[in-house]
Amino acid sequence: MKDVRFLDFIQEGIQQVEQRILSQSDGHYPEIKFALEHILSSGGKRVRPAIVLLVGGLLGGGHADLVTLGASVELLHTATLVHDDLIDGALLRRGNSTLNASWTPAATVLTGDYFFSRSASLGAELDDPVIVRHFADTLATIVSGEIAQLFSRNTILDRETYNKRIFEKTASLFQLAAKGAALLSQGDEEVVAYASDYGYQLGMAFQIVDDILDFTGEQAKVGKPVASDLRQGIITLPVIYYQELHPGDDSVERVLEGEAEEGQLDALIGDIQASKAVELSYQEAEGYVKRALEALANLPQNTDDQSWMALKELAEFVVFRKN
């Protein structure tokens, strides 16, 4: 989010996070350095490290530890992306070629593993058993969610399962970023709980908007086909709303069961885009943002207003972003 002015004042911190990530290849195989540079240069919003730096900045956490936590969280995210691309067979991400496109599956698996291991090492450096436990549990949550998604492809999801899935996939790590920063800042129990809730609500909103953007086609500009999830048999919120709005329409089931005729998938995607499903999904995301702001309102505002304001703008930005 380098184009977002309200985050200008933490760009130096974000760069330190990136440097910290790059330094994880020091003394290791050159291919690892290449992989880290490739992935960092492929863009990415660094929204997770931004949350760490802002929450920590607000609550007065030590800068060096926050940079370590930010690097650890972003590397964990990166590791899951690398394995995701392998699992999806994705050759492009954000318009750039994935490791998966040019490397063997073996190299891609091991590169993801390496990022996991260095993320764990960075997390362990913080020397905080509570953060380490959250970290390990979050990793288990993310992977568990991916497994559930894999084994339930091509099946209809209900709302409750969708919410569980996007928590596992995204909100759990946003929560870890915010909660971990609060713990490092020695916030009291209540402060940690509000910070954690801010991260959770923001993460849920973020993933819903991601799922909307997959349909509205904005992401096509950066190299992904429209409705890539549905094409892979993954049901997201716009599809769930579409089904609720059209109870007699069985085209989603037909697509999932592989019984759709030619053109039917594209027609369905067009129907979803044209329906109220997108607007309703946005409303749901806005509900999460509202709750994120309520949590934020309970955090102390006096120590560092710039961070507090940026956390507020970040929450609003999540809904209005275009990629």
Next chain:
Amino acid sequence: MKDVRFLDFIQEGIQQVEQRILSQSDGHYPEIKFALEHILSSGGKRVRPAIVLLVGGLLGGGHADLVTLGASVELLHTATLVHDDLIDGALLRRGNSTLNASWTPAATVLTGDYFFSRSASLGAELDDPVIVRHFADTLATIVSGEIAQLFSRNTILDRETYNKRIFEKTASLFQLAAKGAALLSQGDEEVVAYASDYGYQLGMAFQIVDDILDFTGEQAKVGKPVASDLRQGIITLPVIYYQELHPGDDSVERVLEGEAEEGQLDALIGDIQASKAVELSYQEAEGYVKRALEALANLPQNTDDQSWMALKELAEFVVFRKN
């Protein structure tokens, strides 16, 4: 090593470790439970948890923590096996079908990731920042070694690189098992260093013997082709000795460069088997066992002689085992 009588007295502990591993699937996707049961029932010597229980037993560590560490170390080992099988395209391990044989690569990648995450959660439960740091670093060491092995396939290895590789691949985790158990037992610095050295030396011997057994064909009985490493372009100690014994013979290079004629690889394997390379490799393994026993001699023997004796017999067993 359920057929090894000197370990009978820790079988209950080993079973607790296995139960602990199985319980990692509780509340998660049923496929994960299936994967854990499949892998545990496929055998395996549980040599790493045995080291944990014996070193901890000798030094008076708390049993519950030792079981947790044993489960964590074995799960980490299992995670690397799952990804290894995917990388090698192996369909059999210990004569049983691998997950890789029946699952998609995607499911196999995620199952390995899940085991990593649960291994990390178990490690974090120990609430010992020093162990957590060693744990994360060991994971990085193992993965880094696998990456180096992958990118250096089909190239000649020198002795120094081979030693580095088997440390990364095997001895690092044996070392973690022994050192972690000593740390949990609140051993003083010297005791921790000797325990750590015992694990290191034993792990080096273990991997050399593994590499020998790959050539002597004993492992063919349990479902692996003879010289599976060389067939994959991976150089091990018997090959290094063979080359030293036959400086004019370029057949190893020809095989690695893909220039060998039909039958030449099998002929080379026969030549290595018939040469003194196997005996020299065994002598090298025995050197490591000797140093493991020297380290053991420096550990206190009074508190639990049964564990001390078993650690001694375990070191000797490593050289004389047949699979």
